[in-house]
Amino acid sequence: MGCCNKECGLIAGAVIGAVVAILGGVLIPVGNRIIKGTVEKESVIEPGSTAYDNWVTTGAAVYRQFWLFDVKNPVEVVQYGAKPVVVEKGPYTYRTRYLPRANITFNPNDTVSFLLPLNAIFEPAMSVGPEEDKVTSLNLAVAGAYSMFPEEVHPFLNALIKSSNSSLFQYRTVKELLWGYKDPMLKSTLGVFVPYNNTYDGYYTVYTGKEDISRVGIIDRWRGERSLPYWNDTYCDMINGTDASSFPPFLDKKKPLYFFSSDICRSVSASYEKTMDLKGIKVYRYTLLPSTLASPTVNPDNRCFCKNPKTTKNCTLAGVLDIGPCKDARPIYISLPHFLQGSPSLREAILGLNPSEEHHQTFLDVEPTTGFSLRFAKRIQLNMMYGPSNVITVLEKVKDYTVFPILWMNETAALDEATADMFKKELISRIQMLEIIQQSLLGTGLTVFALCLIFYCVVRRRRSKSMF
Numbered sequence: 305m306g307c308c309n310k311e312c313g314l315i316a317g318a319v320i321g322a323v324v325a326i327l328g329g330v331l332i333p334v335g336n337r338i339i340k341g342t343v344e345k346e347s348v349i350e351p352g353s354t355a356y357d358n359w360v361t362t363g364a365a366v367y368r369q370f371w372l373f374d375v376k377n378p379v380e381v382v383q384y385g386a387k388p389v390v391v392e393k394g395p396y397t398y399r400t401r402y403l404p405r406a407n408i409t410f411n412p413n414d415t416v417s418f419l420l421p422l423n424a425i426f427e428p429a430m431s432v433g434p435e436e437d438k439v440t441s442l443n444l445a446v447a448g449a450y451s452m453f454p455e456e457v458h459p460f461l462n463a464l465i466k467s468s469n470s471s472l473f474q475y476r477t478v479k480e481l482l483w484g485y486k487d488p489m490l491k492s493t494l495g496v497f498v499p500y501n502n503t504y505d506g507y508y509t510v511y512t513g514k515e516d517i518s519r520v521g522i523i524d525r526w527r528g529e530r531s532l533p534y535w536n537d538t539y540c541d542m543i544n545g546t547d548a549s550s551f552p553p554f555l556d557k558k559k560p561l562y563f564f565s566s567d568i569c570r571s572v573s574a575s576y577e578k579t580m581d582l583k584g585i586k587v588y589r590y591t592l593l594p595s596t597l598a599s600p601t602v603n604p605d606n607r608c609f610c611k612n613p614k615t616t617k618n619c620t621l622a623g624v625l626d627i628g629p630c631k632d633a634r635p636i637y638i639s640l641p642h643f644l645q646g647s648p649s650l651r652e653a654i655l656g657l658n659p660s661e662e663h664h665q666t667f668l669d670v671e672p673t674t675g676f677s678l679r680f681a682k683r684i685q686l687n688m689m690y691g692p693s694n695v696i697t698v699l700e701k702v703k704d705y706t707v708f709p710i711l712w713m714n715e716t717a718a719l720d721e722a723t724a725d726m727f728k729k730e731l732i733s734r735i736q737m738l739e740i741i742q743q744s745l746l747g748t749g750l751t752v753f754a755l756c757l758i759f760y761c762v763v764r765r766r767r768s769k770s771m772f
Contacts, residue, residue, distance in 0.1 A: 343673055347520055347553050349416055349512040355520070355550065358676075361404050366717040368424065369395035371641075372481065373709045374439040376656075378473035385701035390656040390709065393439055396478050397430035400715070406504065414515040415524050420505040424483075424497075435479035442708050443474040444494045445487045447688045450696065451635035458695040464489055465698060472690065472698045481711070496686060496710060505566050508547065517553065521546040521675075523564055534569055534629040537608030544571035548668060548682075551675040561590050561668065567684060568638050569630035570609070572596050574668055582678055583724035587669040594645045597623050615689055615705050622647045624687065624707055637687040640664055641712035653706050664712070671727075678719045678727075685712035 346354040371394030380386035403421040410416050426435055449461050465471070468489040476485060484495035507527055513520025523543050524530065532541040545551075545562025555561075557576040564571045574590035581587075599622040600607035610619040611626050623646020625638045641664035642657040643650040651657045669679040691705035719727065 343553050344513075344517045347517060347550075347674060348514050349510070349520060350410075350514060355674075355676075359405070359549075360408065364717040364719050364723065365399060366401040366715065367397055367427070367430070368400050369397045369430075369714040369716065370478070370482065370711050371395055371713075372439045372441060372478060372711045373656075375441065375473055378440055378471070381701075382472050382698050383701065385703055387653060387655050388706075388708065390654055392656075392712075393437070394432060394711075395430070395714070396432065396435065396437075396482075397427045398424040399427055400424050407507075410512070411509070414512055414519075415509050416512050417507050417509040417525075419507055422503045422505055423501050433478075436477050438475055438477050439481070440473050440475050441481055442688055442690070442710055443470055443472055444496075444688065444710075445489045446470055446472055446698065447690045447708070448494075448634055449490070450690055450693070450699065451688075452633060455695070458693060462696045465696065470698075510546070513552070520552050521550050522552070523547065526564065526566070532569065532630075535608050539605060540570065540608035542571055545573075548680065549677055551670060551677070553673060553675040555588060555670060555672040555675060557588055557672070561670070565682070567682075568625060569627050570625070574666075577667075580669060582669055583719065583721065585671060585678065585724060585727060587678055588672050590668045590670060592640075592666050597625060597639065597645060599647070615691070615707075617647075617649075620647075621650070623650060635689045637689060637707050639685045639687060639707075639709075640666070641683050641685045643685070643709075650707055653704070654709065657709070669718075678724075680715075680717060682715040683712065684715075686710050 349356050349359055371392040373390040374393045375381070376389045376391060377386055378388075381388050400423065401420070402425070403423060405418040406421055408416060408418045428434065446465060449464075450458075453461055470489045480495065482495060482497055483500065484493045484498040486492070487494045507525070508523060509525040509528075511519040511522050511524060522545060526532075526543055529543075531538075531543060535541050543564050545564060548561075548563035548565070551561055551563075560573040560575045562571060562573050572592060573596070574592055577589045577591045579586060580589050595603045598606060600610055600619045602622065607619065609625055610616055611629060613619050616624070616626070623639050623643050627636050627638050628634055639646055639650070640659070642659035644659035644661070644664045646659075651659070664683055665681075666683050667681055668677050670677050687707045687709050689705060689707050690699060690702065692702045693699035
């Protein structure tokens with residue numbers, strides 16, 4: 305009887321272990337459904353959701369850091385045709401996007417429309433010096449007029465340059481170059497970001513995700529249109545993806561992320577690079593591929609972005625994007641800082657550039673379950689172009705068309721410790737707890753089942769031996 309009771313107990317233990325293991329196995333799909341449902345509910349852009357609370361307000365502080373290129377040999381460039389020597393000066397840091405989204409309107413087709421207010425506040429503690437610091441930089445009026453006016457007007461332009469005592473370069477404060485100054489030649493206000501303060505980006509119309517969570521945050525319209533009016537090409541004029549502040553949840557690292565940037569007047573994609581830890585939260589890092597700004601000879605999709613074969617070496621120049629079509633025809637060229645991933649000729653024309661993947665690459669760190677961007681660095685260089693002229697005195701010694709760097713900026717944000725702790729408490733810890741329960745039940749059940757089965761076999765074997 306004792307042996308029988310022991311065997312029965314082991315069988316019962318094995319059954320219980322199997323039941324516990326099955327319960328743990330059953331909890332896996334059930335738990336996944338719970339997690340999926342919770343994330344989808346909190347990711348929808350509607351009042352009351354976690355996504356909406358962070359979406360309406362600015363969330364993490366967003367900063368724009370500027371490094372300006374200070375020309376060290378302006379006289380030699382103008383008088384002798386020497387290559388410009390530059391030294392970057394910065395950062396000069398401004399807090400931006402600190403105002404909530406404006407004119408929020410929910411539409412009946414699962415979309416919401418809004419404006420993004422644009423303002424900048426100088427942050428002295430995060431800067432190398434005051435806004436009154438001065439640098440020698442390219443003369444925006446001279447370079448701009450050279451490109452915008454036809455050659456027939458260049459004699460008049462040359463007279464205008466001389467009468468206003470202007471030259472190819474100018475000595476200005478950081479504040480003037482960024483936010484505006486009265487130009488003596490054109491008698492108007494010029495600046496890299498004129499106008500900026502008290503303006504808006506948008507209207508944006510994006511999907512709320514209420515009907516289809518896979519479309520949450522994806523842009524439906526920008527300024528009332530589903531495509532851009534700049535490039536006269538179906539591909540280049542596409543508005544793809546989100547605004548990069550978030551993406552639809554449950555990321556697949558094999559698929560790129562698409563986002564639209566009004567700063568560069570086009571949509572781009574970023575690909576998964578690696579998994580990282582950000583304040584105890586697992587994130588996927590996405591970066592731009594070199595093909596994004598590759599020349600059309602390497603990436604044929606970029607041919608519709610090439611508008612001026614003369615200044616882009618017959619569309620073979622890599623690493624720059626002429627955004628003049630969306631900037632009132634002003635000769636503005638976008639690139640990565642220090643012409644990272646650009647043609648060698650760009651760096652050879654300007655001495656003092658030193659591109660670095662670590663410091664000049666654009667990246668997004670996205671939490672894969674929710675699709676929230678928890679840290680990003682959007683790094684862009686603004687350039688203008690000038691070239692040779694037999695008429696304009698300050699350009700007589702220039703030998704070739706030059707894409708000249710004015711400044712580069714790093715628009716960046718990252719969640720703080722308090723937000724990270726809340727994120728981990730409200731989401732990550734719950735997911736981890738559910739996974740621990742699942743794994744514990746499955747592991748304990750399988751262990752009990754296996755041990756009871758082993759001991760049952762041992763007892764049976766001993767019992768069989770004792771009978772002989």
